[in-house]
Amino acid sequence: xxxxxxxxxALRLAGHARRTPLLxxxxxxxxxxxxxxxxxxxxxxxxxxxxxxxxxxxSALPADIRARGVIAFSSGNHAxxxxxxxxEHAIPAVIIMPADAPRMKIDNTRALGAEVVLYDxxxxxxxALGARLSAERGLTLIKPFDDPEVIAGQGTTGLEIAEDAAAxxxxxxxxxVCCGGGGLTSGIALALESRAPGLRARPAEPEGFDDxxxxxxxxxxxxxxxxxxxxxxxxxxxxxxxxxxPILKRLCGPGLVVTEDEALHxxxxxxxxxxxxVEPGGAVALAAALFRPDEVTGDAVIAVASxxxxxxxxxxxxxxxxxx
Amino acid sequence: xxxxxxxxxALRLAGHARRTPLLxxxxxxxxxxxxxxxxxxxxxxxxxxxxxxxxxxxSALPADIRARGVIAFSSGNHAxxxxxxxxEHAIPAVIIMPADAPRMKIDNTRALGAEVVLYDxxxxxxxALGARLSAERGLTLIKPFDDPEVIAGQGTTGLEIAEDAAAxxxxxxxxxVCCGGGGLTSGIALALESRAPGLRARPAEPEGFDDxxxxxxxxxxxxxxxxxxxxxxxxxxxxxxxxxxPILKRLCGPGLVVTEDEALHxxxxxxxxxxxxVEPGGAVALAAALFRPDEVTGDAVIAVASxxxxxxxxxxxxxxxxxx
Numbered sequence: 001x002x003x004x005x006x007x008x009x010a011l012r013l014a015g016h017a018r019r020t021p022l023l024x025x026x027x028x029x030x031x032x033x034x035x036x037x038x039x040x041x042x043x044x045x046x047x048x049x050x051x052x053x054x055x056x057x058x059s060a061l062p063a064d065i066r067a068r069g070v071i072a073f074s075s076g077n078h079a080x081x082x083x084x085x086x087x088e089h090a091i092p093a094v095i096i097m098p099a100d101a102p103r104m105k106i107d108n109t110r111a112l113g114a115e116v117v118l119y120d121x122x123x124x125x126x127x128a129l130g131a132r133l134s135a136e137r138g139l140t141l142i143k144p145f146d147d148p149e150v151i152a153g154q155g156t157t158g159l160e161i162a163e164d165a166a167a168x169x170x171x172x173x174x175x176x177v178c179c180g181g182g183g184l185t186s187g188i189a190l191a192l193e194s195r196a197p198g199l200r201a202r203p204a205e206p207e208g209f210d211d212x213x214x215x216x217x218x219x220x221x222x223x224x225x226x227x228x229x230x231x232x233x234x235x236x237x238x239x240x241x242x243x244x245x246p247i248l249k250r251l252c253g254p255g256l257v258v259t260e261d262e263a264l265h266x267x268x269x270x271x272x273x274x275x276x277x278v279e280p281g282g283a284v285a286l287a288a289a290l291f292r293p294d295e296v297t298g299d300a301v302i303a304v305a306s307x308x309x310x311x312x313x314x315x316x317x318x319x320x321x322x323x324x
Numbered sequence: 325x326x327x328x329x330x331x332x333x334a335l336r337l338a339g340h341a342r343r344t345p346l347l348x349x350x351x352x353x354x355x356x357x358x359x360x361x362x363x364x365x366x367x368x369x370x371x372x373x374x375x376x377x378x379x380x381x382x383s384a385l386p387a388d389i390r391a392r393g394v395i396a397f398s399s400g401n402h403a404x405x406x407x408x409x410x411x412e413h414a415i416p417a418v419i420i421m422p423a424d425a426p427r428m429k430i431d432n433t434r435a436l437g438a439e440v441v442l443y444d445x446x447x448x449x450x451x452a453l454g455a456r457l458s459a460e461r462g463l464t465l466i467k468p469f470d471d472p473e474v475i476a477g478q479g480t481t482g483l484e485i486a487e488d489a490a491a492x493x494x495x496x497x498x499x500x501v502c503c504g505g506g507g508l509t510s511g512i513a514l515a516l517e518s519r520a521p522g523l524r525a526r527p528a529e530p531e532g533f534d535d536x537x538x539x540x541x542x543x544x545x546x547x548x549x550x551x552x553x554x555x556x557x558x559x560x561x562x563x564x565x566x567x568x569x570p571i572l573k574r575l576c577g578p579g580l581v582v583t584e585d586e587a588l589h590x591x592x593x594x595x596x597x598x599x600x601x602v603e604p605g606g607a608v609a610l611a612a613a614l615f616r617p618d619e620v621t622g623d624a625v626i627a628v629a630s631x632x633x634x635x636x637x638x639x640x641x642x643x644x645x646x647x648x
Contacts, residue, residue, distance in 0.1 A: 015491075018345060023367060026408075027435065040367075042599040043347060084350075111351065167339075271639075275366040275632030277599040308599030312647050315595075316640040323636050 042308025056153025145183030158191025213255025366632025374405030380477025469507030482515025506568030537579025
């Protein structure tokens with residue numbers, strides 16, 4: 001896992017993934033007490049950075065293997081990213097989703113051309129179901145984060161951050177990344193190590209689901225007590241990955257932890273000041289940039305808004321509460 | 325007024341205005357029955373394309389004239405665009421706003437460093453007030469649309485559309501533009517004439533405020549019966565400008581007219597499918613692209629989302645109504 005793989009992924013993604021800009025607002029700078037930039041991956045195809053990793057992994061497969069199709073487990077953003085990447089490669093995609101996943105996410109994944117297979121979280125073994133389908137049809141499993149080509153795809157986000165930061169004259173900044181399994185954070189960290197050594201990647205997580213922050217502190221993989229029950233569902237995973245954690249440990253600064261309320265508040269500020277739609281889990285990094293200024297060490301801060309797939313009712317309830 | 329002025333404005337704006345991407349969604353393509361691209365100028369500094377024209381006009385002034393400061397009349401987006409352009413040039417800005425303008429827009433304009441002078445719409449003569457202040461302080465008036473350097477600045481949006489359309493292989497498309505006084509539409513039309521002759525600029529307006537569409541039909545400047553009372557307030561003007569109308573007449577296809585409800589619906593679809601925040605007036609072009617497919621002639625359609633300065637309550641009421 002190295003920068004060459006990220007560069008190769010960037011070549012494969014060129015003309016397919018969207019090149020997202022860096023956004024900013026003087027109003028956010030004032031709250032944070034320093035310059036704040038936001039990388040809006042909510043504007044990426046399918047509404048999250050997951051399309052990058054999905055495309056990278058699908059496009060890296062040998063043509064004959066790829067033609068048989070891919071399979072993924074996901075209740076959300078990874079599902080849609082893989083589904084669209086498969087459709088654009090004109091190959092089949094099977095997405096195994098929990099039957100109680102949000103209806104809209106199931107519908108969207110189907111609308112993107114994937115075959116959605118629902119399973120009962122309580123009574124069925126997801127992994128066994130996936131293994132059977134893979135074997136029967138010769139499908140290749142695309143993991144959500146612990147896969148080198150997925151990490152390489154997410155890392156292209158870091159190449160763009162490095163390029164845009166250089167153009168803005170930013171040479172010393174914290175790059176805060178919403179962190180679940182660590183695919184995006186580790187990919188960005190590798191890209192920055194090579195292209196922008198004055199920029200440090202730092203994971204951000206919601207309170208109660210801070211497995212990565214705790215793992216970085218203890219030096220070994222720690223688990224969350226719970227893996228559900230947060231509005232930040234998009235970035236909730238049991239623990240950092242076996243591939244991602246060594247990269248995080250070697251390259252990333254201390255983790256940042258924010259409350260769910262702070263994430264919702266950041267979501268509302270992104271609405272009012274940046275005119276982007278960010279989901280709660282995707283707003284965790286911006287929340288850390290705005291509300292943990294004493295823990296940020298850079299002259300500037302770059303927060304990745306990792307996704308925007310939020311239901312209208314969650315969004316409107318937050319707007320009513322934090323209206324500015 | 326020609327392409328050279330737009331090219332010169334682009335050079336002055338480089339590194340200051342934000343380069344906005346083209347966004348798309350297969351879900352929007354399906355509604356429209358053709359490929360739909362959106363140019364999200366809501367992501368521009370100050371939340372609308374107006375920053376381009378403001379920066380262009382301020383930066384084009386001779387240094388000694390500019391140093392004395394600028395003045396503008398506006399209740400909304402032009403106010404903020406000029407205020408930020410002035411602040412970044414370190415010169416004074418006076419913005420004359422109606423006392424009953426939305427509090428948030430007044431606060432934002434002040435927060436961007438401008439001196440806000442409020443007047444009573446009923447009892448005071450806005451133009452006389454502006455003339456007195458200009459004379460006393462030597463301020464230069466920055467008009468909202470009927471000014472060559474303002475049109476040139478807005479036209480840089482068209483240069484970017486031409487460049488991105490070429491990269492996407494789009495050679496035949498309608499470029500639908502939310503149209504008030506015609507500064508943005510005429511600027512884009514001039515840019516496309518020179519850089520992308522297969523792309524046609526077409527103004528879009530809300531029902532009841534379709535002065536430009538009617539003027540294009542009759543061949544002479546027509547007025548609106550009303551100039552207030554629409555949620556699409558950002559693009560409501562009495563009539564096309566003396567400078568903009570001849571350009572619109574020479575270069576633009578027939579105008580498109582949508583209902584306020586269609587604009588609100590398009591605003592909700594932009595939330596759900598593109599993850600951007602668009603104000604009602606800024607959603608008129610996307611509404612035309614989606615809901616007037618029989619009036620669009622191109623293989624593809626590019627809709628400019630001109631601004632995103634919408635109050636949370638208007639936004640949430642629309643989401644509740646059109647929830648998808």
